[in-house]
Amino acid sequence: MNTELIGVIVTFLLTVLLAYPLAKYIAKVFAGERTFTDFMNPMERFIYRISGIDSKKGMNWKEFLTAMLMINMLWLFYAFFLLLNQASLPLNPDGNPNMAPDLSFNTAISFLVNCNLQHYSGEIGLTYFTQLFVITFLQFVSAATGIAAAVALFNGLKHKTTENLGNFWDIFTKSITRILLPVSIVIAVILAFNGSPASYDGKDSIVTLQGDTVAVSRGPAAGMIAIKHLGTNGGGWFGANSAHPLENPTYFTGMLELIAQMIIPIAMLFALGFYIRRKKFAYMIFAVMTIGMLFLIVPTINWEMHGNPEIAKMGIMQATGAMEGKEVRFGPAISGYWSIVTTIISTGSVNSMHDSSMPLSGMMQMLGMLINAFYGGCGVGILNYYIYIIIAVFIGGLMVGRTPEFMGHKVEAREVKIAALVTLLSAFLIKGGTALAAYYFVQHGNADWAVKPSAWLNNPGNHGFSEMFYEFTSSNANNGSGFEGLGDNNIFWNVTTGFVLLLGRFLPIIGPVAIAGLLAKKKYIPESSGTLKVDSATFGILTFAIIIIITALSYFPPLVLGPIAEYLGM
Amino acid sequence: MIMKKYVWPSVKLTLVLIVICSVLYPLLIAAVAKLAPGGGKGETVMVNGKVVGYAKIGQKFTDDKYFWSRPSAVDYNAAGSAGSNKGPTNPDYLKQVQDRIDTFLVHNPTVNKEKIPAELVTASGSGLDPDLSPAGAKVQVKRIAAIRKIDEAKLISLVDQQTEKPFLGMFGPSKVNVLKLNIALDQLK
Numbered sequence: 001m002n003t004e005l006i007g008v009i010v011t012f013l014l015t016v017l018l019a020y021p022l023a024k025y026i027a028k029v030f031a032g033e034r035t036f037t038d039f040m041n042p043m044e045r046f047i048y049r050i051s052g053i054d055s056k057k058g059m060n061w062k063e064f065l066t067a068m069l070m071i072n073m074l075w076l077f078y079a080f081f082l083l084l085n086q087a088s089l090p091l092n093p094d095g096n097p098n099m100a101p102d103l104s105f106n107t108a109i110s111f112l113v114n115c116n117l118q119h120y121s122g123e124i125g126l127t128y129f130t131q132l133f134v135i136t137f138l139q140f141v142s143a144a145t146g147i148a149a150a151v152a153l154f155n156g157l158k159h160k161t162t163e164n165l166g167n168f169w170d171i172f173t174k175s176i177t178r179i180l181l182p183v184s185i186v187i188a189v190i191l192a193f194n195g196s197p198a199s200y201d202g203k204d205s206i207v208t209l210q211g212d213t214v215a216v217s218r219g220p221a222a223g224m225i226a227i228k229h230l231g232t233n234g235g236g237w238f239g240a241n242s243a244h245p246l247e248n249p250t251y252f253t254g255m256l257e258l259i260a261q262m263i264i265p266i267a268m269l270f271a272l273g274f275y276i277r278r279k280k281f282a283y284m285i286f287a288v289m290t291i292g293m294l295f296l297i298v299p300t301i302n303w304e305m306h307g308n309p310e311i312a313k314m315g316i317m318q319a320t321g322a323m324e325g326k327e328v329r330f331g332p333a334i335s336g337y338w339s340i341v342t343t344i345i346s347t348g349s350v351n352s353m354h355d356s357s358m359p360l361s362g363m364m365q366m367l368g369m370l371i372n373a374f375y376g377g378c379g380v381g382i383l384n385y386y387i388y389i390i391i392a393v394f395i396g397g398l399m400v401g402r403t404p405e406f407m408g409h410k411v412e413a414r415e416v417k418i419a420a421l422v423t424l425l426s427a428f429l430i431k432g433g434t435a436l437a438a439y440y441f442v443q444h445g446n447a448d449w450a451v452k453p454s455a456w457l458n459n460p461g462n463h464g465f466s467e468m469f470y471e472f473t474s475s476n477a478n479n480g481s482g483f484e485g486l487g488d489n490n491i492f493w494n495v496t497t498g499f500v501l502l503l504g505r506f507l508p509i510i511g512p513v514a515i516a517g518l519l520a521k522k523k524y525i526p527e528s529s530g531t532l533k534v535d536s537a538t539f540g541i542l543t544f545a546i547i548i549i550i551t552a553l554s555y556f557p558p559l560v561l562g563p564i565a566e567y568l569g570m
Numbered sequence: 571m572i573m574k575k576y577v578w579p580s581v582k583l584t585l586v587l588i589v590i591c592s593v594l595y596p597l598l599i600a601a602v603a604k605l606a607p608g609g610g611k612g613e614t615v616m617v618n619g620k621v622v623g624y625a626k627i628g629q630k631f632t633d634d635k636y637f638w639s640r641p642s643a644v645d646y647n648a649a650g651s652a653g654s655n656k657g658p659t660n661p662d663y664l665k666q667v668q669d670r671i672d673t674f675l676v677h678n679p680t681v682n683k684e685k686i687p688a689e690l691v692t693a694s695g696s697g698l699d700p701d702l703s704p705a706g707a708k709v710q711v712k713r714i715a716a717i718r719k720i721d722e723a724k725l726i727s728l729v730d731q732q733t734e735k736p737f738l739g740m741f742g743p744s745k746v747n748v749l750k751l752n753i754a755l756d757q758l759k
Contacts, residue, residue: 052582066576136596193606198602199611206621209617210629217648220596224596245696245700246627249626250737252741254742255737310664316686320687324656324658325694326695327701328703330742355653357658359657483655
């Protein structure tokens with residue numbers, strides 16, 4: 001068998017294999033059981049003491065969300081302020097300028113919400129100070145926010161009746177000290193030994209073998225590249241993200257970065273099973289998600305390995321596949337795999353340029369983000385899937401004619417309304433945003449912005465439409481990848497996607513945590529023969545069907561206008 | 571009440587985490603990386619005591635006497651990496667690919683068109699791709715042999731020597747680093 005395909009399969013198997021022990025560890029950490037990292041205890045107690053935090057005190061869902069939103073709001077102002085003033089701050093060896101207000105607004109939000117949509121290029125858009133104090137910092141804390149929200153859900157499911165979803169400060173801090181930081185250190189060191197830069201030196205200048213003078217951007221990137229993947233953040237140190245030879249130097253680092261970005265989403269799923277002592281439930285979700293992922297990945301790899309039919313018409317064989325926007329050291333197979341992994345789990349880092357993917361591969365990438373729950377982002381993937389579960393429970397209940405129940409609690413109008421609103425909100429933000437962009441492109445092509453609407457699109461026709469649709473899809477899913485040909489650094493895109501990012505992050509966290517809190521408060525009803533078995537294959541298939549139906553109903557029209565029309569026109 | 575319960579803990583916890591994540595963590599990695607090849611500054615390649623490039627970063631080779639590197643959307647500007655972001659059906663883009671094919675055939679008249687490897691007529695993701703597939707190097711051998719007056723067989727074996735096998739012999743594609751290949755080419759004879 002072809003070595004490129006073996007590389008893909010082994011990367012996935014290794015991810016699952018490593019996620020399993022990590023999941024046991026995560027479950028123990030949050031259950032307060034003994035682990036080998038308990039030597040961190042004194043340090044955590046020290047952090048709590050100087051921060052004035054009582055880490056033992058339980059929180060109900062409103063207190064939990066208030067603490068979470070408060071600290072997130074603080075980070076937003078902090079990041080915005082630093083970006084605006086980065087030129088006058090230290091650690092700016094390349095002399096890069098301040099960020100414009102609209103771009104600072106977009107960038108601060110984008111990293112706060114774990115999206116990492118980038119309307120700038122790292123080489124000239126940021127300084128080492130903001131790379132570390134804004135970008136790297138937010139990559140840690142936004143991932144930990146996601147994990148904390150998921151653990152709140154776990155706590156709601158674990159107990160028969162409770163108001164206590166756990167202490168936000170405690171779960172959040174331990175997500176960093178026990179999981180994100182130690183694992184990031186290991187990954188960053190491996191990256192540094194395989195060629196990623198880690199020193200604070202500025203740009204270098206060299207004369208090449210052929211005699212050209214070239215400047216080479218560098219910087220303390222290895223640590224950021226590690227947490228960028230582990231926290232499913234995805235924002236690149238360099239403009240070309242993980243296609244850049246210093247950000248992802250070898251095939252081995254490519255495998256490492258793929259494992260790093262997928263391991264926590266899968267481990268959180270297994271951890272759910274261990275934590276609430278319903279392993280079968282977790283495995284059922286894992287199976288549904290994996291099947292969903294395969295539906296997206298297998299055809300994508302196939303299309304990318306077969307090359308661009310339009311170039312084949314010119315008489316080129318393309319034995320190495322569709323190479324536009326791809327790197328030789330990775331090749332088309334693992335690039336296709338990466339493009340789906342990064343879109344289903346909301347990382348958004350890329351090792352190839354999605355804008356140059358085959359039309360239907362591009363559609364698969366969009367579907368990954370539109371569904372956003374095949375594994376999904378760090379912590380938040382489970383929350384998104386939980387919304388689908390609530391809807392499936394409701395519809396399942398209607399079909400058998402009983403009051404819907406989930407894990408011993410009645411699911412009533414209020415919970416279903418929240419779940420439905422969260423689902424409908426995505427469709428509204430994505431399609432509304434795309435419609436607005438298309439309106440400006442057509443009607444106000446000459447608007448006096450940094451990039452005129454008529455110059456937004458790097459590609460004509462249906463593919464150009466896809467560029468706009470992809471941008472809002474990625475923003476709403478908090479993914480951060482892009483069809484990067486889009487001229488997005490101007491006030492329209494910076495502001496509109498900024499708001500979509502905020503709503504697309506916090507409502508899908510607030511909704512599920514609120515539902516978990518509301519359900520957990522209710523009286524516990526023991527399971528009977530009439531109870532819907534949520535860990536059965538039947539329920540798994542039902543949930544899968546619900547996901548497909550909601551996605552198809554919501555997004556079929558724009559997908560037809562974009563990638564499908566482009567494909568049919570080939 | 572809200573100040574004491576939420577705001578001050580947020581402020582103080584944030585300050586502590588800035589020290590951990592933005593100061594201590596990158597300093598630790600930078601310190602450990604001093605032991606890595608290149609000392610964490612990026613590994614460079616020297617010829618006759620002079621730095622001619624970074625081992626991992628591709629550079630522009632357009633001279634007929636060298637193995638060409640891939641087309642680049644940013645002309646191998648290592649301070650501004652990017653891909654072309656051209657869509658697969660964009661007519662302007664397809665014309666550009668056709669031009670690259672024609673140019674390649676002018677410089678390599680003996681090559682059969684369908685044998686031109688895709689990476690030689692398409693731009694990479696980073697614009698800094700350091701590699702070619704082994705076929706991408708071998709397809710240029712006739713041209714270089716004629717200009718440098720070196721035996722073709724010798725050049726083919728040079729490409730074979732410089733070919734890096736898949737990771738652990740099992741995972742991913744084979745490739746040739748163009749800079750290293752051209753340095754070795756200059757040192758032939």
